[in-house]
Amino acid sequence: MTDRPVKLACRHVWKLYGPHPERLLSGAVPSLEQIRAAGLVGAVRDVSLEVRTGEIFVIMGLSGSGKSTLVRCLSRLIEPTAGEILFNGQDLLQTSAREMIEIRRHRMGMVFQHFALLPHLTVLQNVAFPLEIQGVDRAAREARAAEVIALVGLAGREGNFPRQLSGGQQQRVGIARSLAVEPELWFLDEPFSALDPLIRREMQDEFLRIQRQLQKTIIFITHDFDEAIRLADRIAIMKDGAVVQVATPEQLVLAPADAYVAAFTAHVPRAKVVTLASIAQPGDGPVAGNLPGSARIEAVADQIEAASLPFAVLDDEGRVIGQVTGRAVIDVLIGRGR
Amino acid sequence: MTARLLWPGLAALSLILAALVAQMPGWALLPPAALHLDMAAWVSAAMVWLVEQATFGLFTVKQATRALAAMIEWPYEAARVLLVDGITEGRGRKAVTLVPPLSWIAVTVAMGTLGVYARNLWLGLGVGALFLYLAVFGQWESAMITLASIVIAVPIGVMGGLVLGVAAYLSPRFDRLQSPVLDLMQTVPTFAYLVPILFLFGFGPVAALLATVIYAMPPMVRITTLALRSIPPEINDFARMVGCTGWQRLRKVLLPAALPDLMVGVNQVIMLSLNMVIIASMIGAGGLGFDVLNALRRLDIGAGVEAGLAITALAVALDRLSQALALRAGLPDAATGSWIKRHPKTLAVLALVLATGLLGLVWPWLQTYPKAGELSTKAFWSDLVKSININYFDQLEAWRTFVLTYMLLPVKRFLLALPWPWVVALVTLAGWQLGRARLAALCLGLSLFLVAAGLWEQAMTTVYLCGVSVVVAVLVGLPLGVLAASNATAGKVIGGVIDTLQTLPSFVYLIPVVMLFRVGDFSAMTAVVLYALAPAVRYTAHGLRAVPEELVEAGTVCGCTPWQVLTRIRLPMALPDILLGVNQTIMLALSMLVITALVGTRDLGQEVYIALTRADTGAGIVAGVCVAALAIIADRLIAAGAAQARARLGMGGDA
Numbered sequence: 001m002t003d004r005p006v007k008l009a010c011r012h013v014w015k016l017y018g019p020h021p022e023r024l025l026s027g028a029v030p031s032l033e034q035i036r037a038a039g040l041v042g043a044v045r046d047v048s049l050e051v052r053t054g055e056i057f058v059i060m061g062l063s064g065s066g067k068s069t070l071v072r073c074l075s076r077l078i079e080p081t082a083g084e085i086l087f088n089g090q091d092l093l094q095t096s097a098r099e100m101i102e103i104r105r106h107r108m109g110m111v112f113q114h115f116a117l118l119p120h121l122t123v124l125q126n127v128a129f130p131l132e133i134q135g136v137d138r139a140a141r142e143a144r145a146a147e148v149i150a151l152v153g154l155a156g157r158e159g160n161f162p163r164q165l166s167g168g169q170q171q172r173v174g175i176a177r178s179l180a181v182e183p184e185l186w187f188l189d190e191p192f193s194a195l196d197p198l199i200r201r202e203m204q205d206e207f208l209r210i211q212r213q214l215q216k217t218i219i220f221i222t223h224d225f226d227e228a229i230r231l232a233d234r235i236a237i238m239k240d241g242a243v244v245q246v247a248t249p250e251q252l253v254l255a256p257a258d259a260y261v262a263a264f265t266a267h268v269p270r271a272k273v274v275t276l277a278s279i280a281q282p283g284d285g286p287v288a289g290n291l292p293g294s295a296r297i298e299a300v301a302d303q304i305e306a307a308s309l310p311f312a313v314l315d316d317e318g319r320v321i322g323q324v325t326g327r328a329v330i331d332v333l334i335g336r337g338r
Numbered sequence: 339m340t341a342r343l344l345w346p347g348l349a350a351l352s353l354i355l356a357a358l359v360a361q362m363p364g365w366a367l368l369p370p371a372a373l374h375l376d377m378a379a380w381v382s383a384a385m386v387w388l389v390e391q392a393t394f395g396l397f398t399v400k401q402a403t404r405a406l407a408a409m410i411e412w413p414y415e416a417a418r419v420l421l422v423d424g425i426t427e428g429r430g431r432k433a434v435t436l437v438p439p440l441s442w443i444a445v446t447v448a449m450g451t452l453g454v455y456a457r458n459l460w461l462g463l464g465v466g467a468l469f470l471y472l473a474v475f476g477q478w479e480s481a482m483i484t485l486a487s488i489v490i491a492v493p494i495g496v497m498g499g500l501v502l503g504v505a506a507y508l509s510p511r512f513d514r515l516q517s518p519v520l521d522l523m524q525t526v527p528t529f530a531y532l533v534p535i536l537f538l539f540g541f542g543p544v545a546a547l548l549a550t551v552i553y554a555m556p557p558m559v560r561i562t563t564l565a566l567r568s569i570p571p572e573i574n575d576f577a578r579m580v581g582c583t584g585w586q587r588l589r590k591v592l593l594p595a596a597l598p599d600l601m602v603g604v605n606q607v608i609m610l611s612l613n614m615v616i617i618a619s620m621i622g623a624g625g626l627g628f629d630v631l632n633a634l635r636r637l638d639i640g641a642g643v644e645a646g647l648a649i650t651a652l653a654v655a656l657d658r659l660s661q662a663l664a665l666r667a668g669l670p671d672a673a674t675g676s677w678i679k680r681h682p683k684t685l686a687v688l689a690l691v692l693a694t695g696l697l698g699l700v701w702p703w704l705q706t707y708p709k710a711g712e713l714s715t716k717a718f719w720s721d722l723v724k725s726i727n728i729n730y731f732d733q734l735e736a737w738r739t740f741v742l743t744y745m746l747l748p749v750k751r752f753l754l755a756l757p758w759p760w761v762v763a764l765v766t767l768a769g770w771q772l773g774r775a776r777l778a779a780l781c782l783g784l785s786l787f788l789v790a791a792g793l794w795e796q797a798m799t800t801v802y803l804c805g806v807s808v809v810v811a812v813l814v815g816l817p818l819g820v821l822a823a824s825n826a827t828a829g830k831v832i833g834g835v836i837d838t839l840q841t842l843p844s845f846v847y848l849i850p851v852v853m854l855f856r857v858g859d860f861s862a863m864t865a866v867v868l869y870a871l872a873p874a875v876r877y878t879a880h881g882l883r884a885v886p887e888e889l890v891e892a893g894t895v896c897g898c899t900p901w902q903v904l905t906r907i908r909l910p911m912a913l914p915d916i917l918l919g920v921n922q923t924i925m926l927a928l929s930m931l932v933i934t935a936l937v938g939t940r941d942l943g944q945e946v947y948i949a950l951t952r953a954d955t956g957a958g959i960v961a962g963v964c965v966a967a968l969a970i971i972a973d974r975l976i977a978a979g980a981a982q983a984r985a986r987l988g989m990g991g992d993a
């Protein structure tokens with residue numbers, strides 16, 4: 001992953017709400033207390049990130065921790081108070097309004113937390129709307145819209161208005177609308193929050209499929225750690241507008257940066273995130289077979305337990321890095337100390 | 339403790355002061371002439387300068403007003419040709435009609451069809467019946483003159499309101515600039531700007547149209563800005579995120595998303611235009627308003643009632659139509675296919691227009707409703723009122739005398755006996771208590787303006803008439819609102835009556851009142867109460883309905899009786915809404931007072947009316963601004979009170 005080009009980067013991005021926020025930033029870096037004392041809200045504080053092409057980058061954090069605001073800064077829907085945002089190396093904050101329109105029409109997309117469907121348009125017209133703005137002719141855009149509407153399971157509802165749909169159905173219209181364009185950079189703000197578990201899983205699979213096939217870059221906000229684990233290459237944890245830690249799901253669980261992150265990940269079943277590589281022990285006895293080090297324990301636990309011998313663990317290049325026993329797996333499964 | 343005794347104490351002091359009126363020096367009762375500023379003369383001089391000398395560099399003000407007049411005149415003439423005059427050759431009696439105007443059948447059917455399009459057959463039939471009524475009862479021509487004004491004034495008002503509203507939405511600075519202007523335009527009584535318009539544009543339909551637009555536009559501006567602001571921000575973000583240009587965002591996303599709200603604004607513009615077109619008949623708009631005015635002047639009861647009913651019919655038809663269109667605005671146009679296929683109704687109406695136009699040349703009754711078929715209710719109304727007056731004169735007179743002697747006159751005497759410095763001090767103190775220095779300064783400034791204008795006595799008379807009317811309206815409206823909120827059937831009935839009352843132009847209220855009670859303060863008060871009742875009822879009902887069910891349930895669980903639920907939970911929670919309703923009632927009452935000047939009151943409204951008849955620009959504007967000053971004082975004090983009530987109830991938000 002680290003060898004891919006950086007798709008989106010941000011450096012020292014701030015968003016402070018309140019009167020005269022720039023004054024506070026002109027001097028030394030202010031602390032949270034100083035921001036509050038000045039009567040401001042630090043919605044995003046000094047965030048620096050790099051997201052690589054083809055990566056699914058998840059942002060998590062408590063309600064009000066600044067996730068939506070950060071994503072809005074990254075897409076320049078709101079002007080950050082300070083900082084730099086680079087999209088394919090181009091500074092978005094210096095980009096002209098004209099060019100920004102072009103970038104948004106063809107290269108960026110967003111699914112909104114509260115759906116943002118246009119009340120005066122039907123499902124079909126809503127989904128076709130971004131294409132209409134791009135200037136796609138009517139027949140082509142409606143055909144494409146019908147296609148993605150079927151994909152999200154709403155075939156037959158094309159003529160309905162948003163208010164005639166349930167919350168989950170509306171959310172799927174929002175997803176379909178974004179799918180219709182297939183932009184290279186995708187911002188998804190809690191895109192599945194209103195969906196039932198079955199459809200949610202289907203939608204996740206759909207995004208994974210598109211992302212693998214077309215090398216899309218996705219920045220994804222969610223409250224659901226299970227979802228994050230399924231999708232994320234890396235997760236950023238936010239607190240009070242600042243990013244506390246950016247790491248793989250496994251690193252977050254195994255090496256939380258502070259008590260906040262630890263509390264955040266406390267109830268995550270470890271077997272879902274821990275890989276064989278991190279519990280492999282040195283040894284060179286006989287083995288039942290080979291397993292990749294990147295495999296998560298949950299996926300291979302049955303296999304290891306059923307065998308009487310340990311398994312050899314291989315790294316990406318196929319070299320042996322150690323062995324795992326059934327006992328080590330059970331230790332993780334039942335949370336016995338290590 | 340002291341705070342609680344403050345206002346009762348001041349009230350007692352006021353009573354004592356009023357009782358000492360005989361001992362009071364003259365300068366305390368009425369501001370001495372030394373304090374008057376001759377603002378009327380200044381304004382008049384400024385207007386004269388404006389018309390005779392002022393230029394915008396390339397052209398003079400006079401040329402500008404002429405150009406504006408021509409711009410409005412042209413479409414107005416077109417509308418008149420279509421609805422009233424047709425195309426004629428020659429003048430006066432010798433005129434030969436080349437192309438007739440739209441026939442009564444065509445207009446009636448077109449309006450009915452619009453009703454079918456907007457909602458259903460029932461609305462279509464209803465609207466058609468109302469127009470048929472206009473034809474059958476001989477009001478057709480006047481009604482069409484009024485309609486021609488509306489047809490021109492409404493699009494101008496809507497477009498202008500839309501443009502200004504969008505500008506205010508896009509630029510907060512522009513919003514801050516125009517907001518006080520809009521406030522003033524809405525609080526200065528309509529008559530007051532008839533005067534300068536008359537001065538700039540002369541007597542005639544164009545001046546009337548202009549006044550109508552000025553009067554009807556502010557709500558559209560406000561509603562546009564509000565509707566755009568209340569679109570969820572995510573929708574705005576979405577529009578930017580798919581790469582809409584500014585214009586695309588406005589046209590394809592924001593305005594359509596706001597359409598249902600905007601249509602409410604259009605409805606407002608229509609109703610206000612209708613109201614104003616009637617008033618503007620005083621400066622030459624003609625039509626139904628002129629008929630009413632004429633009838634009132636001649637005390638011709640039958641004609642007055644007939645014209646009044648015609649206005650009512652037109653108002654109800656236009657109101658229901660535009661409301662149905664507003665509701666429809668959110669719905670799709672399902673039909674597809676060629677234009678002809680998609681518009682069968684339009685085609686049918688066009689065919690009918692042609693058919694009645696052509697055949698009307700042979701059979702005139704197709705073109706113009708035949709005189710022989712007209713019904714007149716004039717005699718009926720005159721007889722009815724006559725018989726009421728003969729049979730119930732004593733009762734009516736007793737009631738009138740009772741209210742006058744025990745309610746109106748004592749209040750009037752009391753208010754006029756108060757020394758003016760005391761009143762100014764009280765108003766300022768109220769401002770201080772509700773809104774600290776800023777509000778106190780505003781109250782002080784505005785009340786001193788009344789002093790300086792030399793209209794103190796008229797202002798206090800206005801306060802008296804308005805105050806009594808508002809108290810009565812609230813006393814009647816509050817229980818009605820409670821009833822409407824607590825009983826579904828009653829709610830429907832009361833809602834319907836109130837809706838209809840509100841669609842009637844203010845003029846109409848004068849007719850029955852004058853017939854039964856002749857001219858004077860009592861008639862004025864009754865008309866004002868009828869006109870201003872609606873918001874008191876409506877806001878009360880709304881406020882009571884909006885109380886969260888959980889709170890009521892909490893009360894019930896605690897064992898409150900229904901009465902306790904009402905007095906302990908619902909009414910206190912609804913207080914901010916009720917106060918807003920009272921505020922609206924005051925505004926309506928003030929605007930109505932100017933109209934009641936026609937029945938011989940002696941307040942600021944009368945000053946404005948006199949100025950209008952004498953075409954005295956300065957006096958008219960100053961008196962108008964005095965009414966606005968009273969309105970602003972009342973408005974700001976009540977708004978501050980409502981905000982305090984809200985804060986106390988922990989509802990947040992500022993009113």
Ligand SMILES: Nc1ncnc2c1ncn2[C@@H]1O[C@H](COP(=O)(O)OP(=O)(O)OP(=O)(O)O)[C@@H](O)[C@H]1O
Binds near residue numbers: 063067
């Ligand atoms: N326009 C604004 N003005 C002032 N404060 C704002 C504004 N928008 C957001 N905030 C504040 O910024 C902080 C972050 O808000 P944000 O919407 O980014 O949270 P979030 O992490 O997306 O929360 P959620 O999970 O509930 O969606 C909050 O404290 C919020 O009150």
Ligand SMILES: [Mg+2]
Binds near residue numbers: 068069113189
């Ligand atoms: Mg959010």
